[in-house]
Amino acid sequence: MDYSIDFFLNILRRSLFHPSFASLFLAFIFVQGIPVNSYLFIWSSVYTGSVFFVWFLGYMTKVSRNGRKSRKIDWDDEIVLITGGARGIGLLLAETLSIKNVTIVVLDIRKPEIEHPNIVFFECDVSKYDQVQKVAKEIIAEVGHPTIIINNAGVVKGKTILDESEEEILSTIGVNLLAPFWITKTFLPEMVAKNHGHVVNISSALGFSSVAQIADYCATKSGLLAFHEALRHEINARYNASNVRCTLVCPGQVETGMFDGVSYKYPFFTPTIAPIEVVKKIITALDKNETSDILTPYYVHLMPLLRALPGFINDLGYSIMGVDDAMKTWNDTRSKPKNQ
Structure with a gap:
């Protein structure tokens, strides 16, 4: 069992930091006859009020x-519709759904290793607008209009800015x-017209805070955060399609x-997570038909706050956690042939 900080925080979230527990605790203090002007009762009230707030x-x-x-x-x-559905989170999403x-439509440059009657594969380089437009006509004709799109496709080069080629950056x-x-742009109009649909954008914890040797990846994930926020506001304020949901996913490693x-000095505080944990959270948001922000594990919730801190504190934290050295041990296993 993984006894990371997430394990203990999850226990606290379901006990001490749960409104039901806080209510029972204050009621227990009250029935004990403790005066309401005593420090114990006052601090108990503050605790309960904070949890409820x-x-x-x-x-x-x-x-x-x-x-x-x-x-x-x-x-x-x-x-x-899932982009990058041939492996990783995309493939697991397709299998689970x-x-x-x-009906699952997978867009990728490679065919998924699994075959299922509910999974339909279309070869497409989703970075090319003309290819997306072309394959969209085939999808609509053969399958229908997608009602849920999951922008999952992602690549990482793991090189410094000076070492990376123009082609790799692009x-x-x-x-x-x-x-x-x-x-x-291709599939949202039908969702807006019917006021029904869900757009899931899979960004990253690195969209909040960048590290060395992965500048292009961090920049794109940060840009995806801005894209997601603007899209959500446009759907509500410009297209008047409030029933089209938008979910943002920002996982750690x-x-x-x-x-x-890639490894960190203190994995207790920055644990890696299994793909199924991310997939379960995405499917829950889809199942509930809710706009959600999925930040996991717990340390990712703190990352948006880092930019509000003085620069020297950020640098000190990076140094202590060894963040800028993490990519030095990165292995490019996904782009290598399977027999290597």
């Missing part, structure tokens, strides 16, 4: 984005950032092979 903020965020009532989707009516008898930008633009060899 944080819970209320989360609830209001959910309501503001989804309305008070959010109907679960009927999977029989959905068509899911196919069990629900959902490839990373094309797959990681331009592809979500092309896919969304996922065990998909993309970052093999």
